[in-house]
Amino acid sequence: MAKIKHNNFLDTVNNVISDAAQQGILHLYAEGEGFTGRTIGVRGNTLFHFGTTGYLGLEQDPRLKAAAVSAIQKYGTQFPLSKSYISHPLYRDLEEKIGQMYGQPIIITKNSTLGHLGAIPSAVDDRDAVILDHQVHWSVQNACQLLKNRSIPVEMVRHNHLDMLEDKIKFHSQNRNRIWYMADGIYSMFGDSAPIHELMALSKKYPQLHFYMDDVHGMSWAGRHGTGFVLDQLKKLPDNMLLFGTLSKTFGASGAVLVCPDKKMHHRIKTFGGPLTFSAQLEPASVAAASASADIHLSSEIYNLQNELRERIHYFNGLLASTDIPLVDRNDSPVFYIGTGMPKNGYNFVNRLMEEGFYVNLGLFPAVPVKNTGVRITISRHNQKKEIHALVEAMAHHYPKSLEDTGTDLNRVRHVFALEPQKTKINLIDTDLDIQLESSISKIEKGHWNTFIGTQGVIDWDGLLFLETSFEDNDLVEHNWEFRYLIVRDNKGKPILATFMTIGLWKDDMLAKESISRDLEAIRVYDPYHLTTKVLSVGSLFTEGKHLFLDGDHPLKDKALDILMRTLETLEHQTDAKMTVLRDFGSDDPLGKFLNGHGFVRIQMPDSCAVDLVEREDIEAYISKLSVRNRRHFRKEIQAFEPEFQVDILQTCHEKQLEQVIGLYGNVHQNNLGLNTFPFPERVFKTMSDNPHWEFILLSLRNRPQKPIGVMLCYKNQGKTYVPAFVGLDYDYVRSHHTYRQLLYQTIKRATDLGFDRIDFGMTAAFEKRKLGATVTEQFAYVQASDNFAMELLGIMEREG
The missing domain is CATH 3.40.630.30 (Gcn5-related N-acetyltransferase (GNAT))
Incomplete structure (x- = not known):
């Protein structure tokens, strides 16, 4: 039989990013003949800048600028030689200063992405295993793909789930030398952190456990000499950890730094670290600026800068606490994530804030699950308190209006982020529409159902009665489905929308490559429900065809669709489903854009x-x-x-x-x-x-x-x-x-x-x-998942295959 076509992940990402670009959220160009860090020009307007990753504002420090200009005048715009042959004259001074900051052997890299590509394949031995936190930065995950060619197992655990991590450690402990856990110190979207002390306790229990920590978002604003969040927690870098910091972002210059307490490993990585050997070295201006920043980090001034930023962070936290704005993770990092839920809510809210004079970032798939779209706000020393206060006022005003514009409410958003609901909930469902929701087709008039939805497949009235009889009271959980039937009519009784839904257990690899499913089936011999998910689906795994009837010409169709979305959300909550699927749409179906805005990602099914x-x-x-x-x-x-x-x-x-x-x-x-x-x-x-x-x-x-x-x-x-x-x-x-x-x-x-x-x-x-x-x-x-874990794990397995 013919091979099934499989969904292309890049096509899915392209659809989401393209939609955001069309909404004026992404792929913008900054404007202006100069920058101060406090404001940024966008589409002819000057906006207060709450999207920078230069949290201490050092990129605008006159000492760094002067050093960079002087270096260009003396040495030119670049030094076009590999460091394996000869380093730029300014490099030795920079390396000595960075080494002094950390008190450990270090390696300067062109950037963190190339640094990971050089360090990880050199540090990880063929006898090792790697476990990734599923929110660890893409650059770390990408570098680990090189390990697959050497048959080194690379696995993934849910974000900060130490029980899952411990299970993986136990599994690999008998056959592997070192077991590397790779994570971020501070995560770039929600601003949350790795549980450093709990991880250290775990390494004492399992001496094979080693750590590879990417702390680029924890750099400079935390720690002694600004060496980052991880070292601020540990005070001293343990021998079983490799630590990555950055010389860009908050450090104010360019490049990255690998800290390696194991001198033998340090020598191996520095001697031949792939792109560390063959890539061009940092430009003279970048080296000089980084050296000037290192001087600040080695002085007491860094603590004054940290305190100034910390004061702004606490101020912003305090203002947010007095509002109903859903802050996803309350912490002391300069990264704040305001949950909006569906992409259309995020688009609306960001555009409203830009119109008020504030530039913020949108957190979007694949960085976060589609339904966990949100506004990522960063606080820096550039931000003045009056501007921070004005931003919170603008958010408090516009956030509920953006929800109203997109037909949702705060509790719907809070639920997708697992936040406590408000005590009161506004019901926005239009009372002019008649909503019929049933648990059996027997409660729906046969002739009506067959007229507007029952002409295809096994989804006529009799076919659905057959399915209800077949998928109830069976011995195995996967053989028992719940059924729901939704019909939305106008006040004259005319159907606008009709569909049926099932709730049941699906295999996460249903549309994955055969080689992946074959590997997973081997695991399911002793763990039958490995990588399976409870799914709420329009239609069912038994049926094919147009499962959704919609009168596209009816003036109330948009309200009927909103009722469908609310019904799906409610059923998802009631049944504890972790994924919602609407299926069997054509490539040019007009509902596609609507579903994208409601947090659904399009994936390709086999042809019909x-x-x-x-x-x-x-x-x-x-x-x-x-x-x-x-x-x-x-x-x-x-x-x-x-x-x-x-x-x-x-x-x-x-x-x-x-x-x-x-x-x-x-x-x-x-x-x-x-x-x-x-x-x-x-x-x-x-x-x-x-x-x-x-x-x-x-x-x-x-x-x-x-x-x-x-x-x-x-x-x-x-x-x-x-x-x-x-x-x-x-x-x-x-x-x-x-x-x-x-x-x-x-x-x-x-x-x-x-x-x-x-x-x-x-x-x-x-x-x-x-x-x-x-x-x-x-x-x-169209798929809406509670998180990206299964998708990312299958992606790792696919690249391995």
Whole structure:
């Protein structure tokens, strides 16, 4: 069977970033002939700057500027030689000063990204293992991909989950020398920190544990000599830690620094550290500016600067505490994250603040989960108290207005960030609309449902009743689904929106590469629910087609869509689902932009295939309209083998036949890891056999009629749509007798004999179905996850593969 196309992560990121750029939030150009750090020019306006990472304002210090200018005058704009041959004359002085700051051997690097690429492959031995905090900076994660070529295991744990980290340490402790945990000191989005003291306690329990800490956002504003948050916590760097700091951002210059207390390892990294050997060295201006900054860090002045910034941070914290603005993590770092929830809320709020004269950053996917979009505000010494006060006043005024503009409320935002809800909640749902939410299709009028949503797949009234019966009271949790049905009508009773939803357990690797699923299935032999998630889905894993009806011309459609979003959020809360999925949308569906704004990321599904039979022709006439090439394929690989098959159409199966059908389905399920789902319970097949809307196309060889080698499980939707929902195969005969292709043909033949208008061939094997006349359509799903952990972990596994 044809290989499934897999979602391209970069395409997903591109969609999100492009949307933010169109909203005027990203990819802006600063304006002006000069900068002070206090303000920044954007789109013809001068805004107070609350987005800098130069927290101490040293990038505007006249001593650093003078040093940089002097260095250019003396040495030129660059020193175009590798440091392996010869270092710039100013380098020795800088290295001595930085070494004095830390009291440990150091290495100066061009930037932190190149530094990680040089240090990590040199520090990590082939006998080691690496565990990443899933919020550790991208540059660290990227450098670790080089380790995969050496078969070094690289794993990931949820952010600051030390119990999960300890489990990984135990797993690797018997087979690995050192176990590296890589994390940030201060995390760049929420401003929260690594639990340094708890990690040190863990390393005493497990001596194999070593640390690689990226503390670039903790640099200068904390610690003795401004050496950062991590060293401020530890006071002395332990031998089992490599520490990265920066000479840019708060330090005010350019470059990065690796601190390595292990002298032998320091020598190895410095002698040959990949890009540390071959990349160009820092420009003379950068070296001179960094040296001037180091002088400040080595003097008592650094503590005055730190105190000035700390006073502003405390002031801002105090002002925020008197408001209802949802600060995601209250701490003493200069990074503040105001939760907005959905991207559209963030776009609105940022634009409002810019119009008021304040520049702030938007935290957006993939840096944070899409539904955890927020405004990232940084406080620096450039910010004056009156401007900080004005910013808080503007936020307090505009934050509720931005929520109102986008049809949400504060408690919806607070929930996605796991913050305590307010005592009162405003209900913005329009009372002019009639909302019907049911837990069973039996409570909905059959004719109405079938008219506006039940014409495709197994999603008519009878099909959904079949699903409810099949997926309840089963032994395993994955075989039990909850159902919800939503219909939104206007005050005249006319349906505007209708859909059904299921809540059940999904495998996180459902659309991952087969090699990844194969590795995960090996783990699931002893841990059956490894990397699985409770999912709230529009539609279900059993059904395909347009699961959502929307009257796009109705004047109240936007309010109906808002009700859908609120219903999904409520159900997610009530059922503790960690992911919401809306699926089976075309590539140009107008709802795409709406869903992006509500925190959904588009991913590509396998293509959908359908056959139009409205001309009521027989099978011979149908085949005659295929292309010359496809008719040749039909004669050679299908028609030539048809005499060898016995074809039985069964409305019901006796016990032995049902056992054979289940076995054939199981073969396909086990071999189709490209669409990796839990197998269906046996009750599904028994219920099919007892249901008048289902039938089985059974293939056997004429010389062995008692042993079926293929089956198509077909649903008859209201006498109009024929749905070959699932297939079963004996793989011993697939190549020799083209069994799958024969089943496709027999399905078309059966549908024409019954006089159906359409065949919903569903997803996968689009190449084979197209050869028999099916129309192939790209399909997309929209996914909203509570966090990015599973996605990032699967991304690591994919790059490893």
